[in-house]
Amino acid sequence: MLEVSKLCKRFGGVVATDDVTLHVAKGEVHALIGPNGAGKTTLIAQISGSLPSDAGRIVFDGADVTDATQHERVCLGLARSYQVTSVFKRFTVLDNLALAAQARSGSSFSFWRPVAAERALIDEARAFAAEIGLARKERFVAATLAHGEQRALEVGLALATRPKFMLLDEPMAGMGPEDSQRMIELIERIRARVTVLLVEHDMDAVFRLADRISVLVSGRLIASGAPAEVRANEEVKRAYLGDEVLA
């Protein structure tokens, strides 16, 4: 589904991602872990297209998207969510989701017909609101939602573009155990139809969800494999996790 090869990104003298080669198979939940500053978010930005790469190649679903713009990649079915919530704060939940749905259904260079009268968009937005557990809050303005609800909407915006593949950048960031549980359940539901590359610090969530795990340290991918293999990998233990975490 996603083939990243020899991808690099430097910011001045700082190497953010260094020769990263990563394969994500169709249908899997692939977790990307690593200490803070390892380059995970940079890698997400490169794959999603918001940050151009200095070198390397990205092939998505059989197409070389290395030079494709971000919106072109979204149209191919590659969507991302953000570590720091980035929703349309002054829009309602429904309008947020309808907007994302609008991006993938027909042209939006339409200047005359009222968008609020488009039943199909509203119905679709409503279905996504229900899926992310915000059915009862669909008329709420996003800024008024609780943190966990905003995080759900954050993932919902990516989901509403009807992707084949989602890059989820720390969906559980800042969440308490209850909200985290809900997010895990949401990812469990969507994994049936969407391939997921999951960046996450919550190791419980990672080991519950991931089919495979890749470990990024200082911009380099040091291990990639089934959870048990990664857990047993000496280099991973040394470089990142520490013996007690993986016990």
Added chain:
Amino acid sequence: MARHRTLVVGALLVALALPFVLSATGHDFQIVFAARIMIYAIAAASLNLAIGYGGMISFGHAAFFGGGAYMVGILAAEGVGSAWLAWPAGVAVAALAALLVGALSLATRGVYFIMITLAFAQMFYYVFVSLEAYGGDDGMSLAQRSGLGFGLDPSDDITWYYVVLVLLVAVLYLLHRLIHSRFGRVIVAIRENESRAEAIGFPVYRYKLTCFVISGAIAGLAGALVANHANYVSPSLLHWMQSGTLMIMVILGGVGRFWGGPIGAFVMLALEETLSGSGVLGAYSVHWQLPVGIILLAIVMYAPQGIAGAFRGRNA
């Protein structure tokens, strides 16, 4: 919503009846002033589309406004006297200028965008200052207003008033449709969160540029009308102070409020008219801009949503 509709219908009835009321009460000269307000209402509404909805703080709209005006003036000087040709030409020239300026400026953000649009507009200003064939620094007079056909006499002030009113209503209706369309939803989303709009699949640059061109084109229409209104065009129409005046109108009326442009144009020109006469400030009337500045300051500090926003809590 019902209240809103009543207000709009009420305002339209007042606008329709105004020339008769004014001539019946012996205030004929105010009809011309009312037409001027409506022309500036079109210009301010166009700028509000760019600033208030598209989030593009253009400090160069005088270029499109003045460009439309000069197109009409130049065509008139060359013997093209039909409004049906001159006005669309004014709109087209303004749209083209907006395409050029927008294409080159929209790669920048924030204060850089403001400065680049300002710089472009000043460039156009100096082009027209040096255009000796068409009056240069002094500008040029038009022999008469562009002809309308259908037996309408544009030099008749009441006819002229209604022509401008029809265009204002048409522009506002068009803007209302646009803002509530799919396209309108997208440009507001871009204003709110540009990077996320891109991340859910919208080619942001294309939407912004389209919005900027539409805004410039409407400003060009206002310019075409202002050339005919006074039968006079001069480079001052393209000066940065003209951009500033339009921007002040938008801020007074309400940035991103549907009625912000028209209300701002009305308040600004009414203030100018009352304060620059000797009636209110007497000998100090040359300093009429000072109280306007104080009012603007008060609006920005106490009613940042402008006059339209102070009356209505909802987002248009």
